[in-house]
Amino acid sequence: xxxxxxxxxxxxxxxxxxxxxLGNDVLCLDLDANKVAILNNGGIPIHEPGLDVIVAxxxxxxxxxxxxxxxxxxxHGDIQFIAVGTPPDEDGSADxxxxxxxxxxxxxxxxxxxxxxxxxxxxxxxxxxxxxxxxSELQQRKLDTASFSVISNPExxxxxxxxxxxxxxxxxxxxxxxxxxxxxxxxxxxxxYAPFNRNRERTYWMDVRSAEFTKYAANAMLATxxxxxxxxxxxxxxxxxxxxxxxxxxxSDPRIGHSFLYAGCGYGGSCFPKDVQALERTAREYDQxxxxxRAVESVNDHQKQVLGKKVVARFGAxxxxxxxALWGLAFKxxxxxxxxxxxxxxxxxxxxxxxxxxxxxxxxxxxxRRVLALDFAATPDQLAQIHYVKHPMDALDNADALLIVTxxxxxxxxxxxxxxxxxxxxxxxxxxxxxxxxxxxxAGIEYHGIGRxxxx
Ligand code: NAD
Numbered sequence: 001x002x003x004x005x006x007x008x009x010x011x012x013x014x015x016x017x018x019x020x021x022l023g024n025d026v027l028c029l030d031l032d033a034n035k036v037a038i039l040n041n042g043g044i045p046i047h048e049p050g051l052d053v054i055v056a057x058x059x060x061x062x063x064x065x066x067x068x069x070x071x072x073x074x075x076h077g078d079i080q081f082i083a084v085g086t087p088p089d090e091d092g093s094a095d096x097x098x099x100x101x102x103x104x105x106x107x108x109x110x111x112x113x114x115x116x117x118x119x120x121x122x123x124x125x126x127x128x129x130x131x132x133x134x135x136s137e138l139q140q141r142k143l144d145t146a147s148f149s150v151i152s153n154p155e156x157x158x159x160x161x162x163x164x165x166x167x168x169x170x171x172x173x174x175x176x177x178x179x180x181x182x183x184x185x186x187x188x189x190x191x192x193y194a195p196f197n198r199n200r201e202r203t204y205w206m207d208v209r210s211a212e213f214t215k216y217a218a219n220a221m222l223a224t225x226x227x228x229x230x231x232x233x234x235x236x237x238x239x240x241x242x243x244x245x246x247x248x249x250x251x252s253d254p255r256i257g258h259s260f261l262y263a264g265c266g267y268g269g270s271c272f273p274k275d276v277q278a279l280e281r282t283a284r285e286y287d288q289x290x291x292x293x294r295a296v297e298s299v300n301d302h303q304k305q306v307l308g309k310k311v312v313a314r315f316g317a318x319x320x321x322x323x324x325a326l327w328g329l330a331f332k333x334x335x336x337x338x339x340x341x342x343x344x345x346x347x348x349x350x351x352x353x354x355x356x357x358x359x360x361x362x363x364x365x366x367x368x369r370r371v372l373a374l375d376f377a378a379t380p381d382q383l384a385q386i387h388y389v390k391h392p393m394d395a396l397d398n399a400d401a402l403l404i405v406t407x408x409x410x411x412x413x414x415x416x417x418x419x420x421x422x423x424x425x426x427x428x429x430x431x432x433x434x435x436x437x438x439x440x441x442x443a444g445i446e447y448h449g450i451g452r453x454x455x456x
Pocket of ligand 1: 007012031032035084122270
């Protein structure tokens with residue numbers, strides 16, 4: 001099938017590469033000429049396991065191409081995926097300017113019949129706005145031979161496992177209209193996703209608005225589980241309970257399940273924070289206050305400060321002259337994505353109190369340099385308090401403590417005797433509960449986890 005992907009970011013590039021891998025003829029458009037140049041020169045602008053291999057092989061066999069030419073991209077695909085960003089606006093609502101710009105371009109250049117797919121995470125009612133935008137362009141062109149239908153097909157992939165998630169989805173949610181064009185588009189979608197439904201049917205068909213809502217409901221639920229556990233972990237710290245034991249104890253109930261119950265130093269990334277906010281904003285437009293989600297957000301804001309607070313409780317408010325090691329900058333493992341990462345909040349806190357920090361991340365260091373330069377644009381002296389090291393163990397030299405923010409596999413089994421020898425003080429602040437407090441006590445390491453105070 002001939003497919004155009006509009007927006008070649010985390011979602012667009014993975015979608016394009018995976019659909020090309022399945023035999024489709026895919027053209028990816030991006031307005032960022034630098035990104036397109038990297039891809040056309042055989043590079044990959046993001047870190048995503050397994051993506052480089054399928055991008056390279058499908059570029060080589062001619063099924064995956066990249067362009068900045070809008071007219072060419074609209075002409076190419078009978079299916080037009082919109083996978084552009086939907087960042088939060090100032091009031092927390094999803095900023096639809098990129099989605100509607102993409103829709104406008106489709107309307108401006110299209111001929112014949114197009115299936116237009118909203119893959120971006122967009123609030124209820126966006127498909128209608130996309131439809132109106134395309135229709136108004138067609139009207140201006142007085143082109144009544146062209147037709148289209150807008151489908152909602154939200155993406156559920158996880159960064160760090162995006163290729164695997166796309167190729168083996170738990171579910172495919174498709175919202176379509178029931179008019180003649182909607183049914184025509186639905187038939188195209190069935191054909192497009194047929195390879196994913198061979199073992200079992202994974203597609204959930206519904207109306208467009210319900211599909212748009214489903215994506216927000218899923219992310220809001222996951223964020224809720226995390227904030228719930230984080231709030232309990234903070235209480236566990238006060239009452240002398242090990243939240244990890246509690247996690248096992250409750251997760252074994254199949255009604256609760258084990259996934260997404262990890263306490264830590266807060267969730268980040270490009271999706272949970274903005275999607276929770278956008279859903280709250282939608283509710284307010286309809287005169288409803290989402291009390292649970294308001295709490296989820298504020299618990300998370302607080303949780304991103306928890307490691308910094310633990311450091312201050314241990315070392316005092318003035319950290320001048322103290323030096324720390326920080327392992328993990330990305331918002332989660334297996335990605336270089338730094339959007340809304342907890343490390344950024346922690347670094348602000350520590351350097352503004354006078355500390356110096358040696359930081360390490362297996363893949364996010366370049367992105368961290370870019371993002372932190374913006375975070376500290378007004379205080380370059382503070383930026384200079386952050387040093388990057390190539391090996392995690394090198395960060396430990398003369399550090400007053402080790403802080404862990406991202407649960408990369410490479411950090412899970414350090415040589416503790418070596419770690420202890422390198423640190424000035426054998427102290428670990430573990431924002432992801434990677435280690436066992438008993439093992440730490442046995443190793444002579446002072447250990448501060450999240451909700452694990454029973455054993456320290
Ligand atoms: P991203 O910022 O990585 O990529 C978006 C790309 O769109 C950028 O490269 C940008 O240059 C390009 N772009 C913007 N306007 C354009 C236009 N008019 N024409 C062509 N290209 C344009 O964003 P992302 O992380 O891939 O997210 C995209 C959407 O998918 C968002 O709505 C997001 O919420 C959703 N989503 C993201 C994830 C994730 O894990 N990143 C998962 C599920 C859903």
